[in-house]
Amino acid sequence: MNDLDLMAGFRAGVAPPVPGALDAARDRLMSEAAGPDRRRGRLRFRHLAPVAAAVAAVVTVSSLLLRPSAPGTPSxxxxxxxxxxxxxxxxxxxxxxxxxxxxxxxxxxxxxxxxxxxxxxxxxxxxxxxxxxxxxxxxxxxxxxxxxxxxxxxxxxxxxxxxxxxxxxxxxxxxxxxxxxxxxxxxxxxxxxxxxxxxxxxxxxxxxxxxxxxxxxxxxxxxxxxxxxxxxxxxxxxxxxxxxxxxxxxxxxxxxxxxxxxxxxxxxxxxxxxxxxxxxxxxxxxxxxxxxxxxxxxxxxxxxxxxxxxxxxxxxxxx
Amino acid sequence: MPQITRSAAIADDHTVIRRSADDPEAFGAIFDRHASTVHRYLARRAGPTLADDLTAEVFLAAFRARGRYDLTQPDALPWLYGIAANLLRGHQRSETRQYRALARTGVDPALDGPADLVSERVTAAAHVRALAAVLARLSVREREVLTLVGQAQLSYPEVARALDIPVGTVRSRLHSARQRIRRALADFPELDLTNGADA
Structure with a gap:
């Protein structure tokens, strides 16, 4: 037994979330994810041809990877x-x-x-x-x-x-x-x-x-x-x-x-x-x-x- | 060219997060996978009541920051733990108050169930009270590393990723926290804390 085992046991019996607590948290997330205007657009998007969806996915990846950097240059x-x-x-x-x-x-x-x-x-x-x-x-x-x-x-x-x-x-x-x-x-x-x-x-x-x-x-x-x-x-x-x-x-x-x-x-x-x-x-x-x-x-x-x-x-x- | 068979396996976190840039509601899968794990970590540090609120905040913060997620990492859990630890920094008073209450009274506020279960509360062993007293005194930086390793069971590189610090810093903070625990628990030889990893 070492002190990390002690930490592993410390509050290991903590209560799981009360019923409904995680549902409420999920609702908050999903209502933000839905956004005021996005829902309509997304539904329409899902009816587009798979090719268009694939193109959209590619665009998304590059926009995630190429983050805009702060303006300015080093001195x-x-x-x-x-x-x-x-x-x-x-x-x-x-x-x-x-x-x-x-x-x-x-x-x-x-x-x-x-x-x-x-x-x-x-x-x-x-x-x-x-x-x-x-x-x-x-x-x-x-x-x-x-x-x-x-x-x-x-x-x-x-x-x-x-x-x-x-x-x-x-x-x-x-x-x-x-x-x-x-x-x-x-x-x-x-x-x-x-x-x-x-x-x-x-x-x-x-x-x-x-x-x-x-x-x-x-x-x-x-x-x-x-x-x-x-x-x-x-x-x-x-x-x-x-x-x-x-x-x-x-x-x-x-x-x-x-x-x-x-x-x-x-x-x-x-x-x-x-x-x-x-x-x-x-x-x-x-x-x-x-x-x-x-x-x-x-x-x-x-x-x-x-x-x-x-x-x-x-x-x-x-x- | 051989036929590519689509795997029936569930998409990794990074695939879901990438997808969520375009389809925000896909991010719900990240919640479904990790919410109870994150809640458990929050509850073990700050008690279940605060954990309910903070779980929602962790996933909202993660959702808003998903564009900065490192898409080479298939497992989002260390990232979520990092966000959780960051949010807990704003609740240090509440966290340490509960450690001190446990140290003083032997009753752990973080283990309180609903009111009708109060009678079933058990008084903690003396060494657990001593441990709680140390946890209250650690710096928040040490407590983050200690709980992520000891309770969340993350590896050093995962802790480094979660807290955005170098692995060497993880080692130093963990060492310092463990040393404080061992010093404080020297009065409990029956725990035999000598069997650690230290040389």
């Missing part, structure tokens, strides 16, 4: 930095790795704590505490993962900030508490157009498409080994995302100086940071803007500096 300065970063990465040799090896990522990171006080409804902000982190993830996703974290400010950090855990591989397709993330994705596009399509195609919940594409770059870089050519394609693609701008001045992250390109989200701006001079990818930050619900404007909400990425034979092994 010229931001695009220039991203192209320099791409040029620096392009053509460099990729790390060799066997499927049974592990991707090792060593980083320094910090994340703010938000505490929601249910008594008064106020959310409070505690600035990030710096931590060192080591991630090992299976090259092909079949051998699990391992994380080690150590607080660099133990006096200020919460108890339990130092931790280490092995995440076992998934042995069947429906086992929870297991890990199947591929540490070394081999299918990342290496040209900008295909990468752009990939970034826009990644599901991002309800976020706008441009924001989703930009956020996906940080997500991919954070927990995977990305070959230099794929990274170059990613930065070239980023240079085409509307709303990307250059952050004025140098950005200091965990003592490293860099230049940052950023994109505004609701409540914060997300930054990708490159080393000054070399334009090597350094890491990322999230900084609160004036409309953030809890953090003051300009406060760093989270950051991460990538120190080393390597391929090793086993989890817990250092390169």
């Amino acid at each position: 010229a300065e931001a695009a220039a930095v991203l192209r320099l970063a791409a040029a620096g990465a392009r053509g460099a040799p990729a790390l060799a790795a066997r499927p049974d090896q592990f991707v090792y990522i060593h980083s320094i990171q910090g994340g703010a704590t938000f505490h929601f006080d249910t008594a008064n409804g106020v959310e409070t902000f505690t600035p990030p505490v710096e931590r060192e982190r080591w991630d090992w993830s299976s090259v092909d996703g079949t051998r699990g993962a391992h994380i080690r974290q150590k607080s660099l400010e133990p006096g200020k950090d919460e108890p339990g900030a130092d931790w280490e855990q092995a995440f076992p591989p998934c042995t069947t397709d429906r086992v929870t508490d297991c890990d199947s993330d591929v540490g070394y994705p081999r299918d990342l596009p290496t040209d900008a157009a295909a990468m752009r399509e990939r970034l826009y195609g990644t599901p991002r919940g309800d976020n706008p498409a441009d924001q989703g594409a930009f956020t996906t770059i940080g997500d991919i870089m954070r927990s995977h080994y990305v070959t230099p050519d794929a990274a170059a394609a990613m930065f070239e693609a980023a240079a085409t995302i509307p709303g990307v701008t250059l952050v004025p001045g140098a950005v200091d992250t965990a003592g490293r100086q860099g230049v940052a390109v950023s994109r505004l989200e609701r409540g914060s701006r997300r930054e990708l940071i490159f080393e000054e001079g070399t334009y090597r990818y350094l890491g990322e930050r999230e900084v609160a803007t004036a409309d953030h619900p809890a953090a003051p404007e300009g406060a760093v909400i989270s950051y991460r500096v990538q120190l080393e990425v390597a391929i090793v034979d086993r989890t817990k092994q250092l390169p």
